[in-house]
Amino acid sequence: MDMKQYMQGLGEQARQASRAMSAADSGAKNAALLAIAQRIQADRDALMAANADDMAAAHANGLEPALLDRLELTPARIDAMLEGIEQVAALADPVGALTDLVARPSGIQVGKMRVPLGVIGIIYESRPNVTVEAASLCLKSGNAVILRGGSEALRSNRAIAQCICDGLADAQLPAAAVQVVETSDRAAVGELITMPDYVDVIVPRGGKGLIERISQDARVPVIKHLDGNCHVYIDDDADIDMALNIAVNAKTQRYGTCNTAESVLVASAIATEILPRLASTLHAHHVEMRVCERSKSIISQANSALPLVDATDSDWYEEYLAPILAIKVIDDVEQAIEHINHYSSQHSETIVTDHYQRAMDFIRQVDSSSVMVNASTRFADGFEYGLGAEIGISTDKIHARGPVGLEGLTSQKFVVLGSGQIRT
Amino acid sequence: MDMKQYMQGLGEQARQASRAMSAADSGAKNAALLAIAQRIQADRDALMAANADDMAAAHANGLEPALLDRLELTPARIDAMLEGIEQVAALADPVGALTDLVARPSGIQVGKMRVPLGVIGIIYESRPNVTVEAASLCLKSGNAVILRGGSEALRSNRAIAQCICDGLADAQLPAAAVQVVETSDRAAVGELITMPDYVDVIVPRGGKGLIERISQDARVPVIKHLDGNCHVYIDDDADIDMALNIAVNAKTQRYGTCNTAESVLVASAIATEILPRLASTLHAHHVEMRVCERSKSIISQANSALPLVDATDSDWYEEYLAPILAIKVIDDVEQAIEHINHYSSQHSETIVTDHYQRAMDFIRQVDSSSVMVNASTRFADGFEYGLGAEIGISTDKIHARGPVGLEGLTSQKFVVLGSGQIRT
Numbered sequence: 001m002d003m004k005q006y007m008q009g010l011g012e013q014a015r016q017a018s019r020a021m022s023a024a025d026s027g028a029k030n031a032a033l034l035a036i037a038q039r040i041q042a043d044r045d046a047l048m049a050a051n052a053d054d055m056a057a058a059h060a061n062g063l064e065p066a067l068l069d070r071l072e073l074t075p076a077r078i079d080a081m082l083e084g085i086e087q088v089a090a091l092a093d094p095v096g097a098l099t100d101l102v103a104r105p106s107g108i109q110v111g112k113m114r115v116p117l118g119v120i121g122i123i124y125e126s127r128p129n130v131t132v133e134a135a136s137l138c139l140k141s142g143n144a145v146i147l148r149g150g151s152e153a154l155r156s157n158r159a160i161a162q163c164i165c166d167g168l169a170d171a172q173l174p175a176a177a178v179q180v181v182e183t184s185d186r187a188a189v190g191e192l193i194t195m196p197d198y199v200d201v202i203v204p205r206g207g208k209g210l211i212e213r214i215s216q217d218a219r220v221p222v223i224k225h226l227d228g229n230c231h232v233y234i235d236d237d238a239d240i241d242m243a244l245n246i247a248v249n250a251k252t253q254r255y256g257t258c259n260t261a262e263s264v265l266v267a268s269a270i271a272t273e274i275l276p277r278l279a280s281t282l283h284a285h286h287v288e289m290r291v292c293e294r295s296k297s298i299i300s301q302a303n304s305a306l307p308l309v310d311a312t313d314s315d316w317y318e319e320y321l322a323p324i325l326a327i328k329v330i331d332d333v334e335q336a337i338e339h340i341n342h343y344s345s346q347h348s349e350t351i352v353t354d355h356y357q358r359a360m361d362f363i364r365q366v367d368s369s370s371v372m373v374n375a376s377t378r379f380a381d382g383f384e385y386g387l388g389a390e391i392g393i394s395t396d397k398i399h400a401r402g403p404v405g406l407e408g409l410t411s412q413k414f415v416v417l418g419s420g421q422i423r424t
Numbered sequence: 425m426d427m428k429q430y431m432q433g434l435g436e437q438a439r440q441a442s443r444a445m446s447a448a449d450s451g452a453k454n455a456a457l458l459a460i461a462q463r464i465q466a467d468r469d470a471l472m473a474a475n476a477d478d479m480a481a482a483h484a485n486g487l488e489p490a491l492l493d494r495l496e497l498t499p500a501r502i503d504a505m506l507e508g509i510e511q512v513a514a515l516a517d518p519v520g521a522l523t524d525l526v527a528r529p530s531g532i533q534v535g536k537m538r539v540p541l542g543v544i545g546i547i548y549e550s551r552p553n554v555t556v557e558a559a560s561l562c563l564k565s566g567n568a569v570i571l572r573g574g575s576e577a578l579r580s581n582r583a584i585a586q587c588i589c590d591g592l593a594d595a596q597l598p599a600a601a602v603q604v605v606e607t608s609d610r611a612a613v614g615e616l617i618t619m620p621d622y623v624d625v626i627v628p629r630g631g632k633g634l635i636e637r638i639s640q641d642a643r644v645p646v647i648k649h650l651d652g653n654c655h656v657y658i659d660d661d662a663d664i665d666m667a668l669n670i671a672v673n674a675k676t677q678r679y680g681t682c683n684t685a686e687s688v689l690v691a692s693a694i695a696t697e698i699l700p701r702l703a704s705t706l707h708a709h710h711v712e713m714r715v716c717e718r719s720k721s722i723i724s725q726a727n728s729a730l731p732l733v734d735a736t737d738s739d740w741y742e743e744y745l746a747p748i749l750a751i752k753v754i755d756d757v758e759q760a761i762e763h764i765n766h767y768s769s770q771h772s773e774t775i776v777t778d779h780y781q782r783a784m785d786f787i788r789q790v791d792s793s794s795v796m797v798n799a800s801t802r803f804a805d806g807f808e809y810g811l812g813a814e815i816g817i818s819t820d821k822i823h824a825r826g827p828v829g830l831e832g833l834t835s836q837k838f839v840v841l842g843s844g845q846i847r848t
Contacts, residue, residue, distance in 0.1 A: 019765065023789050096788060102810060108799050110809045113787065117821050200821050221645065221822045242844040249846035341443065350840075363537065363839050364520060365447050375532050375842025384847075385534045385838065386526060397541050397624050398645045399823040402838040414809065414826040415787050416774075418799025420666040422673035423808075 006183070007191035010146055011198025013176040014119045018144035020174050022116045026093035028171055029140055033089040036167030037082050040132070043163050044078055050159035051128065058152045071126040071153055081132045084389065088136040091388040094406045095142040098415060107421050112412040116142035118200035120409065121192045122391075123148045123214060125206040128156035134203075135164050135178045137391050141409035144177045146199065148192055151184030158182070193218040203392055203404075223404060225393045227319040228258030228347040230377040233336040233362070235353035236269040242374060243270075243352040244278055249376040250350065251325050252285045258393060259348050259370075259380040262319055263326040265336050268294070271329045276302030278327075283307070287323045290315045294329035316343040333358040337365045344368055346395045348380035348402075369395055369402035430607070431615035434570055435622025437600040438543040442568035444598050446540045450517035452595055453564055457513040460591030461506050464556070467587050468502055474583035475552065482576045495550040495577055505556045508813065512560040515812040518830045519566040522839060531845045536836040540566035542624035544833065545616045546815075547572045547638060549630040552580040558627075559588050559602045561815050565833035568601045570623065572616055575608030582606070617642040627816055627828075647828060649817045651743040652682030652771040654801040657760040657786070659777035660693040666798060667694075667776040668702055673800040674774065675749050676709045682817060683772050683794075683804040686743055687750040689760050692718070695753045700726030702751075707731070711747045714739045718753035740767040757782040761789045768792055770819050772804035772826075793819055793826035 021029075040047065051073040058071055094114050101111030120143050122134045131147055138145035149157040157180050165175035181188050193202050193214055202222045204214045215222050232250050234243040250261035266275060271294065279299045282289055283306050290311040291299065299306060315326040316339070330336055333351070340349050350372035351362040359373045370380040380402065382390025387405030394400045400408035445453075464471065475497040482495055518538050525535030544567050546558045555571055562569035573581045581604050589599035605612050617626050617638055626646045628638045639646050656674050658667040674685035690699060695718065703723045706713055707730050714735040715723065723730055739750040740763070754760055757775070764773050774796035775786040783797045794804040804826065806814025811829030818824045824832035 019789075019791075022791065023785075104808065104810055106803065106808060108796075108803055108808070113795075115791070118791070216643070219640075221820075223822075239844070245844065245846055253847050361447075365443075367443075367446070367539070367542070368837065370838040370840060371537075372532075372840035373842060374844050375840050376846040378847035379530065379532055379840055379842075379845065380838070384528065384530060384532070386528055396645075397835055398647075399835070401835055411821055411823070411825055413792065414794040414804070416794060416796035416799050416803055418797060418803075420663070420669065420798050421803065422669055422800045423677050423802035 003185060003187045004191055007188055008195060008198065010179050010181065011119070011195045014144040014146050014179060015198050017174040017176040018116065018118045021139065021144055021177050022095070022118070022142045024142065024173055028173060029093065029142070030089045032139060032168050032171035032173045033085050033136060035170035036164050037085040039163035039167045039170070040078065040082060040160070043159070044075070047073060047078065047156065047159045047163070050155040054153055054155045061152070063152060067126050067152070071128070071156070073128060073156060077129060081129050084133055085136050088140050088389055091140060091406060093140065094410050101417070107419065109417040111415050113415045114407075114410050115413050116410055118143060119198060120145045121148065121199045121202045121220070122146070123189055123192070123202065123204045123206070123210070124150070125210070126150045126153050128153045128160060130205060131157050131160045131180070132164070133389065134391060137389055137406060137409060139177060141406045143409055146179050146181065146192060148181040148189055154184055189214070190217065193220055196220050205392055221399070223392060223394050223396065223400060223408065225258065225395050227345045228260065229263070229317065229319045229343065229345040230259055230261045230347050231263050231265060231340050231344055231349040232261045232377065233265045233333070233340070233349070233351045234267060234270060234274060235333060235351055235355060235358055236267040237355040237358070238270060238274070238352040239354060240274055240277070243274060244281060246350065246352050246374070246376050247278060248281050248285065250378055251282070251287060252323070253376070253378050255323055256321050257378070259377050260321070261325070261377050263316060263328065263343070265328050265330050265339060266295070267333070267336070268329050268331055271295070272298050275299050275327070279303070279306050282325060285323065287325050290324060290326045292328040295327045298329070319345065333361060337362060341367050347393070348372065348377045350375055350377050369393070427609060427611045428615055431612060432619060432622065434603050434605065435543070435619050438568040438570050438603060439622050441598040441600040442540065442542045445563065445568055445601050446519070446542070446566045448566065448597055452597060453517065453566070454513045456563060456592050456595035456597050457509050457560055459594035460588050461509040463587035463591045463594070464502065464506060464584070467583070468499070471497060471502065471580065471583045474579040478577055478579045485576070487576060491550050491576070495552070495580070497552060497580060501553060505553050508557055509560050512564050512813055515564060515830060517564065518834050525841070531843065533841040535839050537839045538834050539837050540834055542567060543622060544569045545572065545623045545626045545644070546570070547613055547616070547626065547628045547630070547634070548574070549634070550574040550577050552577045552584060554629060555581050555584045555604070556588070557813065558815060561813055561830060561833060563601060565830045567833055570603050570605065570616060572605040572613060578608055613638070614641065617644055620644050629816055645823070647816060647818050647820065647824060647832065649682065649819050651769045652684065653687070653741065653743045653767065653769040654683055654685045654771050655687045655689060655764050655768055655773040656685045656801065657689045657757070657764070657773070657775045658691060658694060658698060659757060659775055659779060659782055660691040661779040661782070662694060662698075662776040663778060664698055664701070667698060668705060670774065670776050670798070670800050671702060672705050672709065674802055675706070675711060676747070677800070677802050679747055680745050681802070683801050684745070685749070685801050687740060687752065687767070689752050689754050689763060690719070691757070691760075692753050692755055695719070696722050699723050699751070703727070703730050706749060709747065711749050714748060714750045716752040719751045722753070743769065757785060761786060765791050771817070772796065772801045774799055774801050793817070
């Protein structure tokens with residue numbers, strides 16, 4: 001098979017389908033989503049069987065347990081897929097919204113209309129439920145999508161894609177609006193990310209290595225999320241109990257998520273009051289503490305039995321994704337902002353304070369995709385933000401920042417309504 | 425000079441300055457703009473002298489007349505620069521606007537804040553007034569900017585940059601917020617477009633060749649405008665006089681602009697009525713007509729003396745930027761939409777019609793950055809749209825489409841306002 005030709009074939013079909021999807025009304029798109037859910041419901045056994053084949057092959061290939069867990073489809077996971085599709089169907093359709101229409105001195109009216117991006121390429125790893133999630137969001141936002149899942153999930157993804165195509169056909173929408181790359185050859189990714197004529201944007205979902213490679217080689221815009229080195233800053237004027245609550249929740253509620261806090265910065269004026277309590281709570285949660293000199297001296301003075309690790313400069317950059325937290329005492333909010341803008345991955349940061357001006361300065365000056373006051377960084381999430389679902393979280397600065405939902409899969413064009421105006 | 429080191433030095437200073445610019449309030453940014461205007465006013469003679477040196481060198485190097493014209497600074501052009509700066513100062517500041525703040529079930533409030541992109545790299549050709557225009561827009565939107573003008577304008581750009589830096593200093597803003605690349609070595613561009621740590625977005629302004637090269641090599645997002653193959657579609661239900669007016673204006677008001685029409689599509693039902701009149705008006709304007717077979721037969725039947733050229737498929741793709749127009753008879757609005765989505769450069773297209781549903785279908789389904797009803801494509805312009813000024817026109821689909829003004833130089837981050845909420 002000539003890979004370039006194969007991928008361009010998918011691209012041409014996707015481009016064609018994207019025209020019909022962009023013109024489809026909300027009713028048709030919702031009908032397709034519900035038809036897809038029905039098809040999946042009807043084909044549960046076939047999906048489970050295809051997934052069992054993938055799992056057997058993965059076991060035989062010695063895939064590690066964490067990846068096996070992500071690959072596995074269970075009845076509960078299929079239920080969650082179905083629920084997800086229904087949720088996306090229930091979301092408001094962003095496409096076609098005409099806003100900001102104003103009359104200009106020339107007599108024309110100028111506004112903006114929200115429109116699909118066109119063709120989205122999604123590259124992801126083992127979780128087959130991404131196939132459904134990503135397809136649902138792309139369909140609802142009027143786009144066509146080319147899905148490139150992990151080779152270990154190919155049989156599962158094929159079975160899911162069949163349900164999706166059947167559901168689209170049930171609703172008289174083009175089946176090619178959702179296509180799965182039917183080869184595990186890695187060259188397919190290389191083609192997918194270098195076909196600007198057929199693909200408008202790439203969304204990679206996976207490890208940092210994958211995303212860096214794709215960003216490096218892509219000739220198409222990439223909506224990407226590299227890492228989440230999130231910060232909690234506890235200000236002089238913080239409510240102590242609130243600060244402890246937020247810092248501990250941001251670190252310990254889940255260790256493996258990108259919106260988990262990796263560093264806590266504490267204003268020096270409040271450090272002796274809060275650090276000993278914070279340290280003993282973290283210790284009770286079995287969190288390893290990587291501390292600056294000032295933190296170390298304050299904590300060990302209060303309780304010399306607590307194990308502490310000396311932080312090095314690299315700790316301030318680290319996304320641990322583990323029960324490890326870096327702790328640093330700093331002078332004030334300006335230093336917190338400076339530290340965060342220097343070390344953070346521009347994902348999500350929070351300040352705990354009762355001081356109005358410092359809260360305002362923090363949200364204005366911290367250059368991250370989510371900036372919070374008196375809330376846990378764990379809220380940085382499409383569902384919590386009310387986007388309904390997310391295709392990913394962008395730490396880029398152009399187009400979409402933060403959780404990317406339906407709106408992030410669209411853009412706005414200008415609309416001019418005239419009554420015969422010409423330029424003079 | 426080590427080019428990488430030199431460019432990274434500019435990048436580091438720009439990144440640093442961008443922090444201060446992003447925190448600067450509107451008053452300070454406007455004060456800087458007005459101080460820059462005062463400096464330019466005071467240094468008019470020095471600017472003219474520097475430009476005279478550039479002009480002399482360009483003459484000696486045999487630069488072509490069109491480029492010489494673009495390079496030249498005249499008292500009137502300096503006046504226009506000053507007026508442009510005052511207009512940007514008068515525009516509303518987009519930075520810091522907090523919108524869509526809603527309360528979520530968890531108790532947090534989630535909204536979006538408009539923030540600068542950071543550091544913008546602008547690559548342009550001979551016109552030194554771009555230095556002032558681009559710098560003004562970047563400053564007002566809270567960004568730092570690195571300007572890389574044409575080597576033939578280096579002395580002029582240096583003199584202008586000096587006024588800008590002095591004006592910034594007058595207003596206590598960092599002079600490094602606007603930096604001019606002080607070398608005519610082309611390697612500087614190669615560095616500028618591959619420093620994602622220091623540059624957030626590149627805006628190339630110039631010929632298609634330049635923009636294609638930059639897009640190909642950039643490792644930073646590019647806001648680009650390749651070409652403007654714009655269409656006028658005259659529907660069955662068009663008002664004949666309005667259609668003639670719009671088609672002729674869209675083609676002939678200026679030939680060299682990107683929003684000039686290059687093709688007119690005429691619905692077959694109205695073709696015999698309108699084409700003979702359109703053809704004789706275009707002929708009177710000395711416009712060469714490249715016609716499809718149906719157009720040819722209708723026009724020559726009415727007036728066999730009119731010179732007509734047979735259109736080839738490549739004509740439908742062409743951006744003539746000249747008194748040439750491609751003319752095609754088609755069946756209906758569906759075919760018009762299909763033709764445009766296939767051949768157009770996704771810049772600006774207009775339908776002339778009195779039919780409500782066809783107007784709606786056209787604006788919804790034509791996938792271009794500006795879509796119009798009953799207005800000349802020549803309106804696709806930042807000033808006409810009320811953006812105040814534009815840094816360029818984007819034919820890309822992500823981030824900004826169409827004329828890019830202050831808002832296109834910003835993005836939105838999420839803001840979460842809590843009162844102690846944690847995830848459970």
